[in-house]
Amino acid sequence: MSRSVRSFLPPSSHQNDGIWSLGENESHHLSKVLRLEKGAKIEVLDGAGGIHQTKCIEVARNKIQVQVLESIGAKSLKPSVHLGVAIPKGNRWEEMIRPLTELGVSSLTPLLSERTEGLCKSKKWENKLKKWNRLAVEACKQSGNPWLPDIKSPQQMEEYLRASGKNTWIGSTSTRCSMLSEALVNQTISILIGPEGGWSEKEEKLALERGARAFSLGPFTLRVESAAVSALAVARSLFLR
Incomplete structure (x- = not known):
């Protein structure tokens, strides 16, 4: 009896005759x-x-x-959630790609903050981006998520804010925070997650001046990857209620 498995082939590699050749790595694995x-x-x-x-x-x-044999188009995920996450030290950035992809993040941008402990600012990113994309593909296949997130090159916060739109939220340890659920009136949301120790006063002030709203995930201090996954899960679960 034949069994069903998942594979991945981007639209650019589809042939019009309905006979497709899978990529070399996919073919070898299968x-x-x-x-x-x-x-x-x-x-x-x-x-x-x-x-x-x-x-x-x-x-x-x-x-x-x-x-x-059959092709269907899945409905796009709502809300569209874009995450900008300060790069943590070690391999924790790569470890968070899988759960964020499984939860349906739309795009993921590594942010270079004043307290960034991870990758240096002068590093060449091409090979890193290829690896990150492979990790996201594997997560799509494992979870069945048909939407591959757009993983971008590292950016400074100011650059990210210029393109993030009006519905932008920044994780904060301040006591004067809104509820993240208030963002779900719109179909697109950008969420910024800070580094170990939180954003600097200058960074948080910049985000608020650009129209971002501060939110909190609770009274306790979370690791970067925990905060990123939690924020995305909150956005997804509240929309489904």
Whole structure:
């Protein structure tokens, strides 16, 4: 009996005749790791909302071809949530990509703050971005999320704020904070999560002057990755009620 598995193929690689060749890495994983056989059903996600039910028609070491049986377009996630997160030290940035993708983050931007402990500002990002994208693809396949988040190059907070729009919220330890649920009247929300120790006074003041609203996730101090995942989960769960 054939089994169903998930794979990934971006729209730019789709062929019009309904016979698709999966990428080399995807093909190798399916044929050598999962030992996929001809006739197996494969659910192919394209990262742009497309979910394609396919059947394997050719299996080789680095080449798997599938025939598209049915394609559907998933509804876009509402609200659209964009996260700007101060880069934490170590590999914690990469560790948060998976749960944020599983929860349906729309875009993810690493922020260089005054207290950034992670990657240095002069670092070349091309290889890092490729790895981050691969992690997001794996999370999409595991969770079934057909929307691949847009993971951007690191930015300064001021640059992020210029493009974030009016519905922007900044995590704060201040006692004068609003509820994050108030942001859900709009369909797009930008959320800023600060570094270990919080934003500097200058950074928080800049965000508020640019129209951002401060919010809190509770009385306790959260790690960067905990705050990012919690804020996204709050936005998603409140909208579904």
